[in-house]
Amino acid sequence: MTEKQPATTTEQHPDATVADVIVERLGDWSVDRVFGYSGDGVNGILEALKRTDGAIEFVQARHEENAAFMAVGQAKYAGGAGVVTSTQGPGAVHLLNGLYDAKLDRVPVVAIIGQQNRSVLGSGYMQEIDLRTLFADVGAQFITEITTPGQVPMAIDRAFRAALDSRSPAVVIVPHDVQSAPAPELPHKHGIVTTSEEFATPLVHPSDAQLQSAAEVLNAGERIALLVGKGASRARDQVEAMADRLGAAIVTSLLGKAYVDEARPNAAGVMGHLGTTASAGVLTECDTLLIVGSNDPWTEFYPNPDQARAVQIDISAAHIANRYPVEVGLIGEASGTLTALLDLVDDKSDADWAARVREHVSDWHRVSDERAAVPMEPINPEAAVRALSPHVPEDAQIAVDVGSVVYWYARQLHLPTDVPAHVSGTLASMGCGIPYGIAAKLAYSERPVIVLSGDGGMQMTGLAELVTVAARWESWADPRFVIAILNNRDLAEVSWEQRENEGMARFRQTQALPDVRYSEYANLLGLDGERVTDPDELDGAWQRGLSADRPFVLDIVTDPATPLVPPLAQASAKLDSMRTALESESGELGERARQLLEEYVRIEQGE
Incomplete structure (x- = not known):
C-alpha cells in the first residue's frame, strides 16, 4: 500500500452502493491494487472497482490460489496488507492455500469474499457453502459476514487493523445482495458503530530488568550463536554489531537469509535440513543462543536443550520459548532491543570462539565451492544458482518457489544488501514463485525481478501465470523478469525425503515429471527464453536473461540425482536410510544418485 487519496466517496456518487463504500474504504487504507478472479458473487465489488477509473487496480490472476499468493507477495515486498477478492463457492475454496501461506509466515492479508444472496442462505443453493466455517481457522484473528449495510465501514476497518496487528489474514464475507444495497447512512445512535481507517504499530520495549537479565546470560556464555529470522528485517546493523561484540556466529532461518550479509566471516548461513555445514557446526558447539525475530520450526537443528542457555527477542510474546527453552525472553522490536542490549554485554570479539566460527564459515565456503563443481548430467543445480550470484542487480527483487530449488537458494545464492527475497517459508507451498514475482513487479515495476523455480512448482501454477506475465509486461517501467526453472523432471525434494x-x-510413478519445453512455451506467449543444457553456458544465459527487453524464461536442465543432504553434524544418522533406499534402486538414475551421495559426503568430511 502507498499513500494516496481515497479512490472514491459516497458524496461523489449519490447512488453509491455498499460495494462503493467497501472500495472507498480500501482507498482510505491506501490500497492501490486488489488481486483476484471475477465471479457473480463479487460483481458488485468489481463494478465499484471499475468506477475508480484505475485508482485501485484489479489484477486478474489465472486462479484464485495464485491471486492469494500475489496478495501475500504484495505484503511481503511492499509492506502493508495485501488484498484479494473472490466469488463464493469454488473461488472461495481456492483462496485457502494462499491465505494459509499468509497465516504461517505472519503476513497481513485482507480477503473480501462474495456470498449468495441472504434470502437463499441455508437452502443448499448453487455454490452455497458455509464460508465462516471454511475460513474459521485461517481467519481466526478476524472473520465476519456482513448482513446489513451499516456494518461495512466498521468491518473493513477492523479487518485491516486485525490483519496488520496480528500479521495474519482477515476475512470479510459480503453477500451479493448486500453489495448492491444503497450505501448506508450512519446516524449516531444505539446499534451503530462508527470507525475510521487508523492504525499505528505499537512501540514495544523490554524493561531494564529484563535487559539486564539477558545480558547476564550472554556475558556468562563463551560460545555464542545468534539465530536471526525475518523479525530482524529492520535490524541488520544491530545484529551485526551484536555478533561482532560477542564474537558470535550469525545463523539465519530461511526467512532471515535476506537480512544478513553472508559475505561476513561470522555469517554461518541458513540453519535446518536445507542449511549449511557452518550453521550445523556452530549450533552443535555453542553454549549460548540469542534468537532474534525467528520462529523457525526446524527444532531438531537447534542446539540440544541441555547444551545452550538461550535469550530470545521477539515482538510477539506468543513466540517466546515457542521452539526452544528460553531463559530470558525480551518482548520488543528487534532493532531497539538490540541497541539497548548492546550497551550491557561484554566485548568478546577476541575470544577463541570467534576464531572457531570463522573456521566453520571458511570450511562451509570450501564445501559449497566443491559441491557446485561436481560434474552432473547435464547441469549441477548448485552450479546453476551459484552462477547467478555475480549477476544479481543491486535493485533486484527475488522470488523463490518451493522444492529442491530452496536448498540451492539457501546454500549457493549470495544476495546483495537490500535485495529482498521471499519464499513460502512455513507452509512451504509449491507454486508461490511466479505469483510472488508478479506481486513484486507490480509493487516496483522499475526493479528487475528474478524467480527461481523447480519444474514441479512451474507445472503447478507457473505455466498458467506466465500468461499473466505476458499480458502485463509491456506496461512495466523495467521489462526484466527472469524466470529460471531447474528442470530435473522429478519432484526431487520428495524423492529424497522418501x-x-x-x-x-x-517411486517413479509419483515422482517423475513430464519434460516441458518451458522456453518454447514462453516464445509462444511472445516472451523470450532459452533452454540450457551445457554448464559452460550458465554465465552467458544469466547475462542474456537479465539484459533482455522482455520477460525471459531460462529452462535449465539439471540432474535429478543431485543429493539433498542435510548437514551431517546434525543429521549423520540420515545417511544410513538414504543408502539403504538407494541400494534397492535400479537403473542409471539410482546408480548416479548413489555415487553423488558419497561424493557429497566425502566433500563435507573434507576427505
Whole structure:
C-alpha cells in the first residue's frame, strides 16, 4: 500500500452502493491494487472497482490460489496488507492455500469474499457453502459476514487493523445482495458503530530488568550463536554489531537469509535440513543462543536443550520459548532491543570462539565451492544458482518457489544488501514463485525481478501465470523478469525425503515429471527464453536473461540425482536410510544418485 487519496466517496456518487463504500474504504487504507478472479458473487465489488477509473487496480490472476499468493507477495515486498477478492463457492475454496501461506509466515492479508444472496442462505443453493466455517481457522484473528449495510465501514476497518496487528489474514464475507444495497447512512445512535481507517504499530520495549537479565546470560556464555529470522528485517546493523561484540556466529532461518550479509566471516548461513555445514557446526558447539525475530520450526537443528542457555527477542510474546527453552525472553522490536542490549554485554570479539566460527564459515565456503563443481548430467543445480550470484542487480527483487530449488537458494545464492527475497517459508507451498514475482513487479515495476523455480512448482501454477506475465509486461517501467526453472523432471525434494525418512526407493510413478519445453512455451506467449543444457553456458544465459527487453524464461536442465543432504553434524544418522533406499534402486538414475551421495559426503568430511 502507498499513500494516496481515497479512490472514491459516497458524496461523489449519490447512488453509491455498499460495494462503493467497501472500495472507498480500501482507498482510505491506501490500497492501490486488489488481486483476484471475477465471479457473480463479487460483481458488485468489481463494478465499484471499475468506477475508480484505475485508482485501485484489479489484477486478474489465472486462479484464485495464485491471486492469494500475489496478495501475500504484495505484503511481503511492499509492506502493508495485501488484498484479494473472490466469488463464493469454488473461488472461495481456492483462496485457502494462499491465505494459509499468509497465516504461517505472519503476513497481513485482507480477503473480501462474495456470498449468495441472504434470502437463499441455508437452502443448499448453487455454490452455497458455509464460508465462516471454511475460513474459521485461517481467519481466526478476524472473520465476519456482513448482513446489513451499516456494518461495512466498521468491518473493513477492523479487518485491516486485525490483519496488520496480528500479521495474519482477515476475512470479510459480503453477500451479493448486500453489495448492491444503497450505501448506508450512519446516524449516531444505539446499534451503530462508527470507525475510521487508523492504525499505528505499537512501540514495544523490554524493561531494564529484563535487559539486564539477558545480558547476564550472554556475558556468562563463551560460545555464542545468534539465530536471526525475518523479525530482524529492520535490524541488520544491530545484529551485526551484536555478533561482532560477542564474537558470535550469525545463523539465519530461511526467512532471515535476506537480512544478513553472508559475505561476513561470522555469517554461518541458513540453519535446518536445507542449511549449511557452518550453521550445523556452530549450533552443535555453542553454549549460548540469542534468537532474534525467528520462529523457525526446524527444532531438531537447534542446539540440544541441555547444551545452550538461550535469550530470545521477539515482538510477539506468543513466540517466546515457542521452539526452544528460553531463559530470558525480551518482548520488543528487534532493532531497539538490540541497541539497548548492546550497551550491557561484554566485548568478546577476541575470544577463541570467534576464531572457531570463522573456521566453520571458511570450511562451509570450501564445501559449497566443491559441491557446485561436481560434474552432473547435464547441469549441477548448485552450479546453476551459484552462477547467478555475480549477476544479481543491486535493485533486484527475488522470488523463490518451493522444492529442491530452496536448498540451492539457501546454500549457493549470495544476495546483495537490500535485495529482498521471499519464499513460502512455513507452509512451504509449491507454486508461490511466479505469483510472488508478479506481486513484486507490480509493487516496483522499475526493479528487475528474478524467480527461481523447480519444474514441479512451474507445472503447478507457473505455466498458467506466465500468461499473466505476458499480458502485463509491456506496461512495466523495467521489462526484466527472469524466470529460471531447474528442470530435473522429478519432484526431487520428495524423492529424497522418501529415501531419507522412509528408507524407500524412489517411486517413479509419483515422482517423475513430464519434460516441458518451458522456453518454447514462453516464445509462444511472445516472451523470450532459452533452454540450457551445457554448464559452460550458465554465465552467458544469466547475462542474456537479465539484459533482455522482455520477460525471459531460462529452462535449465539439471540432474535429478543431485543429493539433498542435510548437514551431517546434525543429521549423520540420515545417511544410513538414504543408502539403504538407494541400494534397492535400479537403473542409471539410482546408480548416479548413489555415487553423488558419497561424493557429497566425502566433500563435507573434507576427505
